[in-house]
Amino acid sequence: xxxxxxRREFLLGxxxxxxxxxxxxxxxxxxxxxxxxxxxxxxxxxxxxTLVDGVREFTLSLQSGKTEFFEGVQTDxxxxxxxxxGPVLRMRTGETVRFDVTNTLAIESTLHWxxxxxxxxxxxxxHQPIEPGGTWSxxxxxxxxxxxMWYHSHQLHQTASQVWAGLAxxxxxxxEVSDDLDIPSTYGVDDIPLVLQDRRFNRDGSxxxxxxMHDEMAGMSGxxxxxxxxxxxYVDVSTExxxxxxxxxxxxxxxxxxxxxxxxxVQIASDGGFLGxxxxxxxxxxxxxxxxxxxxxxxQNERVILESKALGGRRGGGQGMGMGGGMMMAEQNPQFQLVxxxxxxxxxxxxxxxxKLAELPRISExxxxxxxxxxxxxxxxxxxxxxGMGGGFTINxxxxxxxxxxxxxxxxxxxxxxxxxxxxxxxxxxIHNTQFRLLDRDGLxxxxxxxxxxxxxxxxxxxxxxxxxxxDHYTDPERPYMYHCHILEHEDAGMMGQFTVV
Ligand SMILES: [Cu+2]
Numbered sequence: 001x002x003x004x005x006x007r008r009e010f011l012l013g014x015x016x017x018x019x020x021x022x023x024x025x026x027x028x029x030x031x032x033x034x035x036x037x038x039x040x041x042x043x044x045x046x047x048x049x050t051l052v053d054g055v056r057e058f059t060l061s062l063q064s065g066k067t068e069f070f071e072g073v074q075t076d077x078x079x080x081x082x083x084x085x086g087p088v089l090r091m092r093t094g095e096t097v098r099f100d101v102t103n104t105l106a107i108e109s110t111l112h113w114x115x116x117x118x119x120x121x122x123x124x125x126x127h128q129p130i131e132p133g134g135t136w137s138x139x140x141x142x143x144x145x146x147x148x149m150w151y152h153s154h155q156l157h158q159t160a161s162q163v164w165a166g167l168a169x170x171x172x173x174x175x176e177v178s179d180d181l182d183i184p185s186t187y188g189v190d191d192i193p194l195v196l197q198d199r200r201f202n203r204d205g206s207x208x209x210x211x212x213m214h215d216e217m218a219g220m221s222g223x224x225x226x227x228x229x230x231x232x233x234y235v236d237v238s239t240e241x242x243x244x245x246x247x248x249x250x251x252x253x254x255x256x257x258x259x260x261x262x263x264x265x266v267q268i269a270s271d272g273g274f275l276g277x278x279x280x281x282x283x284x285x286x287x288x289x290x291x292x293x294x295x296x297x298x299x300q301n302e303r304v305i306l307e308s309k310a311l312g313g314r315r316g317g318g319q320g321m322g323m324g325g326g327m328m329m330a331e332q333n334p335q336f337q338l339v340x341x342x343x344x345x346x347x348x349x350x351x352x353x354x355x356k357l358a359e360l361p362r363i364s365e366x367x368x369x370x371x372x373x374x375x376x377x378x379x380x381x382x383x384x385x386x387x388g389m390g391g392g393f394t395i396n397x398x399x400x401x402x403x404x405x406x407x408x409x410x411x412x413x414x415x416x417x418x419x420x421x422x423x424x425x426x427x428x429x430x431i432h433n434t435q436f437r438l439l440d441r442d443g444l445x446x447x448x449x450x451x452x453x454x455x456x457x458x459x460x461x462x463x464x465x466x467x468x469x470x471x472d473h474y475t476d477p478e479r480p481y482m483y484h485c486h487i488l489e490h491e492d493a494g495m496m497g498q499f500t501v502v
Contacts, residue, residue, distance in 0.1 A: 036232070037232045037233060037234040037305070037337075037339070037340035038232065038234070039230050039231065039232060039233050039234070040230075040233065040234060040235075040236065041192075041194070041227055041228055041230050041233035041234065041235050041339060042228040042229055042230045042233070043187075043188040043192070043193065043228065044085060044086070044087055044088045044169065044170065044193060044195075044228060045082075045087045045088070046087065046088050046090055046187055046188075047081070047087035047088065047089050047090065048089075048090045048091075049089070049090075049091070049097070054095075054096070055095075055096045055097070055098050055139065056091055056092075056095055056096070056097045056098070057097075057098045057099075057100070058089060058097065058098070058099045058100070059081075059099075059100050059102075060080050060081060060086065060099055060100065060101045060102070060111070061080065061081055061101075061102050061104055062078070062080055062101065062102070062103045062104060062105050062109050062111070062130070062153075062167060063078065063079060063080070063081075063082075063083075063104045063105065064076070064077070064078050064083075064104075064105055064106075064165075065077055065078070065079055065082070065083025065084070066083055067079075067083045067084040067166070067229065069199075069201070069205070069207075069224075069226070069229070069230075069231050070201075070205055070231065073204075073205035074205070075201075075205050075206060075207055076165075076206065076207075077165055077166045077207075078105065078162065078165035078166040078167050079166045079167070080111075080151075080167065080168075080169055083166070084166040084229045085166050085168055085169050085195060085228065085229050085249075086151070086167075086168065086169030087169060088169065088170045088171070088172055088187075088193055089151065089169065089170070089171045089172070090171075090172045090174070091142055091171070091172075091173055091174075092142065092173065092174050092175060093142050093143070093144065093145055093146065093173060093174070093175035093176075094141070094142060094175075095141070095142055096139060096140070096141050096142075097139065097140065097141075097142060098137060098138070098139035099111070099136075099137065099138055099139075100135055100136075100137050101130060101135065101136045101137070101138075102130075102134070102135045103130040103131065103132055103133065103134050103135070103136075104132075104133070105132060106132055107132065107155075107158070107162075108129045108130065108131055108132065108155060109129070109130055109153050109155050109158075109162055109167065110124050110125065110126065110128055110129055110130060110153055110154045110155050111124045111130070111136070111151055111152070111153065111154075111167075112124035112125055112151060112152060112153070112154035112432075113149065113151050113171070114149055114150045114151060114152060114289065114430075114455070115144065115147065115149035115150070115171075115271055115272060115291075115435070115455045116140075116142070116143075116144055116149055116171075116433075117143040117144055117433055117434065117435075117472065117473055117474075118138075118140040118143075118433060118473075118474070119140055119473075119474045119476065120433070120474065120476040120479035120480065120481055120500070120501070121138070121476065121479055122138035122139065122140045123432055123433065123479075123481055123482075124136075124138065124151070124154055125154045125432065125481065125482050126154060126155065126156035126402060126482070127402070127479055127480065129155065129156075142173060143472070143473055144173055144272060144273070144435065145173070145175050145177065145272070145273040145274075145358070145453075146173055146174050146175040146177055146178035146269075146273055146274065147172075147173050147269065147271070147272050147273040147274075147291075147453070148170065148171070148172055148173075148193075148245045148247065148269065148291045148293055149170075149171040149172075149173060149271075149291070150168060150169065150170050150171055150195075150247055150249065150291065151168065151169055151170075151171055152167060152168035152169075152249070153167035153168070154482075156400075156402065156492075157492050158492065159488050159491055159492055160209070160211070160220060160251050160488035160489050160491070160492045161209035161211075163249070163251060163488055164199070164207070164209045164220060164251055164488075165209065166229070168195070168249050169195075170193050170195060170245065170247055172193075172245070173273075177274065177357075177358055178274075181274075181354060181357065182351045182354060183243060183268065183295065183351075183353060183354070184239065184241055184242060184243040184295065184350060185243070189238065189239070190238075190239040190241065190242055190243060190350065191242075191243045191245070192235060192242055192243070192244050192245065193228065193245045193247070194227055194228060194244055194245065194246050194247070194339065195226075195227065195228050195229075195247050195249045196225070196227060196246060196247065196248050196249060196250065196255060196286070196338060197222075197225070197226045197227075197229075197249045197250045197251075198221055198222035198223070198224060198225045198226065198250055198253050198334065198336065199222040199224055199226055200220070200221070200222040200223055200224070201222070201223070201224055207222075211489060215489065216489050216493060217378070217489075218252070218328065218331050218332070218425075218489075219251055219252020219253070219332065219487040219488070219489045219490065220251045220252055220488070220489055221250070221251070221252050221253045221331075221332075221334055222250075222253075225308075225336045225337075225338050227338055227339045232337075233339050233340075234339065234340040234341070234342050235339060235340070235341050235342070236342055236344065237298045237341050237342060237343040237344060237347065238344050238347065238348060239298075239347055239348045239349075239350050240297060240298060240299075240347045240348065240349050240350050241295050241296065241297055241298070241350045241353075242295070242296050242298065242341070243268070243293060243294070243295050244293065244294050244295075244296065244306075245291065245293050246284075246286060246291060246292045246293070246294065247290075247291045248286040248287055248288050248289065248290050248291075249288070250288050251288065251487070251488045251489065252288060252332065252487045252488065252489060253288070253308075253332065253333070253334050254285065254286070254287045254288070254311075254332050254333050254426055254428070254458070255285075255286050255287075255308040255333075255334075255336075255338075256283055256284070256285050256286075256308055256309045256310065256311050256312075256333060257283065257284040257285075257286055257306060257307070257308060257309075257338075258282060258283045258284070258306075258307055258308075258309045259282075259296070259304050259305065259306055259307070260304055260305040260306075260307055260337070261304055262282055263282065263296070263297070263304065264280055264281060264282045265280075265281065265282070265284075265294045265295060265296040265297075266278035266279060266280050266281070266294060266295050266353055267279045267281060267284060267292050267293070267294050267449045268293050268294065268295055268353065268357055269291075269292065269293035269357075269452070270290075270291070270292060270449060270450065270452040270453060270454055271290055271291050271435065271453060271454045271455045271456055272435030272452070272453025272454060272455055273358065273435070273452065273453050274357040274358035274452070275357055275358070275360075275448070275449065275451065275452040276356070276357060276358060276359070276360045276451070276452065277355060277356055277357055277448075278295070278353050278354075278355070278357065279447070279448035279449040281449060283309065284449070285311070285458060287426065287428035287456065287458045287486065288428055288456075288486045288487055288488065289428055289430050289455075289456035289486035290428065290454075290456045290458075290486075292449070295353050296341075298341065298343045298347060299343060299347070300343055300344065300345055300346060300347050301343055301344075301345060302343045303340055303341065303342050303343070304340070304341050305337050305338070305339070305340045305341070306337075306338045306339050306340075306341070307335070307336065307337050307338060308333070308334060308335055308336045308338060309335060310330070310333060310335055311329065311330075311333050328424045328425045329424075329425065329426055329460075329461065332425060332426050332487075360451075360452055360453070363437045363439070363468050365416060365439055365466075365468065367414040367468070368414045368415055368416045368468065369413050369414060369415065370413065370415045370416070371415065371416040371417075371418060372407060372415060372416070372417050372418070373396070373417075373418045373420060374395050374396060374417060374418065374419050374420065374429070374483070374497070375395065375396050375397070375420045375422055376394075376395055376419065376420065376421045376422060376423060376427050376429070376459065376485065376495060377393075377394050377395075377397070377422045377423055378392070378393055378394075378423040378424070378425065379392050379394060392493065392494055393485070393490045393493040393494045393495035394494060394495065395483075395484075395495055395496070395497045396497070398494075398497065399493070399494025399495075400484070400491075400494045400495070400496035400497060400498070402498075404498065405480050405498050405499065405500050406497040406498050406499060407497065407498075407499035407500075408499065408500050408502055409471055409499055409500070409501050409502070410501075410502060411471060411472070411473075411474075411475050411501050411502065412470065412471070412472055413470065414468060414469070414470045415468075415469050415470070416439065416466055416467065416468060416469070417431070417436070417466070417467045417469045418464055418465070418466050418467075419457070419459050419464070419465045419466075419467065420459075420463075420464045421459040421460060421461055421462065421463050421464075422462075423461060424461050425461065425487075426458055426459070426460055426461065427458075427459050427485040427487065427490065427495070428456050428457065428458050428459070428485065428486040428487065429456065429457050429458075429459050429465075429483070429484075429485060429486070430455060430456040430482075430483065430484055430485075430486045431455060431467075431469065431481075431483045432455075432481035432482050432483065433471055433474075433481045433501070434455065434469060434470065434471050435453035435454065435455055436453075436454055436455065436457075436467045436468060436469045436470075437451075437452075437453070437454065437467065437468045438450050438451065438454060438457060438465065438466070438467060438468075439466040439467065439468055440465075440466050441460075441463060441464075441465050441466075442463055442464055442465075454467075456486055471501045474501060475501050475502050476500060476501065476502075477500055477502050478500070479500070480498035480499055480500045481498070481499055481500070481501070482496055482497070482498060482499075483496070483497050483498075483499065484496030484497070
């Protein structure tokens with residue numbers, strides 16, 4: 001590739017030519033305009049709410065605004081208590097929270113608390129829309145352990161466009177375990193939230209949500225990475241270690257994260273909280289919806305860049321996927337330089353990462369009383385879809401319907417959910433109201449960084465992933481929770497189902 005050529009342009013110029021002919025030409029994409037990282041990363045404000053009679057209350061406003069992603073250019077966006085994205089909401093295990101969410105937008109919206117165990121009426125999915133001008137006030141107890149969660153719009157058929165515009169933010173939950181661990185925990189100094197996204201900008205600086213037929217299938221990805229809404233940002237490093245709270249908040253892009261010099265790092269937490277022990281690695285696959293906390297070492301005066309690299313020889317492309325599948329997967333995995341780290345002349349020393357982080361419940365599939373299968377399909381993929389016939393996104397043959405409850409699950413019963421990907425694309429599968437555990441991928445035990453609490457799991461083409469799932473705490477025979485692909489275009493197109501807990 002030429003230095004200024006994006007992966008996508010490279011693909012368009014070569015192996016994807018056949019697909020391009022089918023999908024039609026795409027609007028020209030800009031190469032990254034500058035090679036320098038010259039803007040300090042925006043650190044979202046922390047919002048700990050207000051304690052009122054023992055309840056932690058947050059006041060949130062869904063609003064439209066203008067954001068200056070590029071100097072001197074105002075871009076129309078949406079945000080929560082701001083013009084793009086929202087504050088980092090901070091709360092503790094065991095306390096009761098309440099949110100007053102006011103929708104000042106001209107369109108209906110929702111706010112979903114991704115990863116949290118909570119009553120179905122407070123989930124913020126498609127069944128809890130907030131009318132323009134309306135206020136929604138869910139309240140629930142925090143059952144989850146210390147973790148990095150997030151919140152985002154979950155409006156039926158409009159999740160993709162609303163998250164694209166900026167309706168998302170991070171949640172940090174603290175507890176006694178996180179209090180006691182000797183790990184970096186000074187927010188914005190050695191404990192850095194990084195919301196990873198990409199957006200497609202027009203030459204006038206606008207980033208409208210205009211998904212072509214190709215985008216609706218492949219997922220909407222951009223030509224410009226945004227980190228906490230900052231273009232080509234840097235992070236000043238003043239300590240020997242940084243803890244990075246990574247959230248893939250992209251609509252569709254799957255980032256294979258690595259540092260430009262190939263250095264290793266340790267992952268200390270997955271979606272739902274700390275791993276049992278740190279997992280050393282040099283590449284971290286993070287799909288939309290997933291979070292990971294990592295700790296990285298730095299030496300004085302150095303500069304290193306966090307990148308999204310090609311998946312390379314990783315698994316996937318299962319039987320019968322052929323070349324088209326591989327190309328679809330390549331397109332799901334853009335290659336970007338994301339953020340530069342600049343170490344100071346002197347770095348404050350920090351303690352070594354503890355060998356043991358948390359006590360995770362032991363799991364065994366013998367605990368399970370029932371097995372359910374979820375078949376992810378893109379019917380009509382292939383020649384018919386490419387010619388504009390067929391198509392659609394289904395789970396067990398059905399596209400999402402608000403009035404159809406697909407599964408009824410008993411409270412407190414352990415089940416095995418088998419997620420089977422019959423299509424040519426990677427699907428990150430998310431289940432509301434639970435933190436599950438991976439049993440195996442095609443019979444192979446999960447890697448150490450996937451052995452902890454998860455609410456979103458990557459399922460490769462042709463793969464069968466088995467999860468141990470349980471729903472504690474709440475029943476509601478009327479109101480369902482969702483399970484869905486977290487590629488937002490796939491979710492909006494029907495790759496979503498509903499379950500109740502009784
Ligand atoms: Cu999908």
